[in-house]
Amino acid sequence: MDSAAVEIDGSVMEGVSIHFNYQRNNGKAAEANGELAASSRLSAPLVRLLSHPAVGSPQGGQILRVSAALSCITGSAIKIIKIRAGRSTPGLRPQHLTGLQLVSDLCSGSLQGASIGSTDISLTPGKVRSGNHTADTQTAGSVCLLLQAALPCALYADAASQLLLKGGTNAEMAPQIDYTVKVFKPVVERFGVHFDCDIRMRGYYPKGGGEVAVTAQPLKELQPSSTGCLFAGSALGKKGVYADKVGIEAAEMLLRNLRHNGCVDEFLQDQLIIFMALAKGTSRIRTGAVTLHTQTAIHVAEQLTQAKFTITKSEDELSSSVTYIIECQGSGVVNPNL
Numbered sequence: 218m219d220s221a222a223v224e225i226d227g228s229v230m231e232g233v234s235i236h237f238n239y240q241r242n243n244g245k246a247a248e249a250n251g252e253l254a255a256s257s258r259l260s261a262p263l264v265r266l267l268s269h270p271a272v273g274s275p276q277g278g279q280i281l282r283v284s285a286a287l288s289c290i291t292g293s294a295i296k297i298i299k300i301r302a303g304r305s306t307p308g309l310r311p312q313h314l315t316g317l318q319l320v321s322d323l324c325s326g327s328l329q330g331a332s333i334g335s336t337d338i339s340l341t342p343g344k345v346r347s348g349n350h351t352a353d354t355q356t357a358g359s360v361c362l363l364l365q366a367a368l369p370c371a372l373y374a375d376a377a378s379q380l381l382l383k384g385g386t387n388a389e390m391a392p393q394i395d396y397t398v399k400v401f402k403p404v405v406e407r408f409g410v411h412f413d414c415d416i417r418m419r420g421y422y423p424k425g426g427g428e429v430a431v432t433a434q435p436l437k438e439l440q441p442s443s444t445g446c447l448f449a450g451s452a453l454g455k456k457g458v459y460a461d462k463v464g465i466e467a468a469e470m471l472l473r474n475l476r477h478n479g480c481v482d483e484f485l486q487d488q489l490i491i492f493m494a495l496a497k498g499t500s501r502i503r504t505g506a507v508t509l510h511t512q513t514a515i516h517v518a519e520q521l522t523q524a525k526f527t528i529t530k531s532e533d534e535l536s537s538s539v540t541y542i543i544e545c546q547g548s549g550v551v552n553p554n555l
């Protein structure tokens with residue numbers, strides 16, 4: 218029997234407090250500090266993630282997606298409580314619920330307590346499963362955020378996975394599907410990730426109704442890489458907003474990210490953390506200010522894998538630019554199904 222309890226004050230990340238309780242006991246169910254503990258296929262830790270009730274977590278969805286995907290891949294059972302506490306609509310929204318159900322489906326898992334508005338859920342993963350998986354937010358909830366949770370899982374299956382994702386292809390506060398295909402996809406290919414994305418129907422707020430078919434290939438292990446540079450600016454048109462304003466917003470995003478002299482934009486940085494954590498070897502990205510989403514993803518990844526991240530500030534006197542190098546000694550998780 219090998220057990221340890223670790224409590225981490227995550228308040229270093231503004232508004233988020235994360236506590237982790239570890240329990241290892243050779244895969245048998247156990248009680249940890251009066252909280253439910255669950256067994257898993259790798260006799261892995263029970264993890265509790267707790268968002269601060271007073272302030273609320275600005276990265277609530279991010280915690281769910283990264284921790285659920287890593288639970289699926291590493292075999293760690295997780296329990297997440299106080300989900301999106303402090304929000305005007307706390308708990309799971311359709312995109313979060315659908316994403317969790319999809320991840321659970323991908324890992325033949327047991328998902329408990331998950332429904333719209335749930336603030337506590339637990340996921341006990343089983344074996345990662347290839348083949349067909351369908352997920353439908355039934356709203357304009359972003360299919361790109363469904364993919365964010367599901368893609369890393371599909372890489373650890375025994376064969377190709379076909380994901381039919383329904384919802385919003387172009388939603389606010391989420392990657393546009395065009396960004397996922399034109400920026401995210403070529404960059405993650407450097408880690409050895411290969412997926413095809415067929416945009417069958419676009420879906421927008423409020424109706425949704427978009428449909429994207431993704432085929433993802435499994436791999437033995439992810440390789441580290443330098444990123445190269447690929448930048449985009451995107452903005453979403455809305456009723457009552459003139460097209461020129463939308464164009465200006467997109468151009469501003471592009472300029473903002475070109476100016477900081479990094480190689481990764483303010484959104485891609487958090488989306489790459491999970492791949493850096495899983496890869497075998499050292500990955501490095503140069504970026505502008507490190508976002509709260511990125512800090513959250515790093516924090517969760519360091520708890521659920523052996524990955525170690527460091528962030529170094531780098532000032533260039535000539536151009537007076539400040540960039541940050543995010544470096545990760547990846548955990549080198551090997552696909553046991555190939």
Ligand SMILES: Nc1ncnc2c1ncn2[C@@H]1O[C@H](COP(=O)(O)OP(=O)(O)OP(=O)(O)O)[C@@H](O)[C@H]1O
Nearest residue numbers: 275276277278279390391392393396484485487488
């Ligand atoms: N314009 C954009 N371009 C590319 N990616 C984006 C853009 N806007 C947001 N994202 C990405 O979308 C994700 C949003 O995560 P976030 O957790 O805020 O979403 P959420 O699930 O809606 O969470 P919550 O409901 O808790 O606000 C992040 O990975 C972020 O990088």
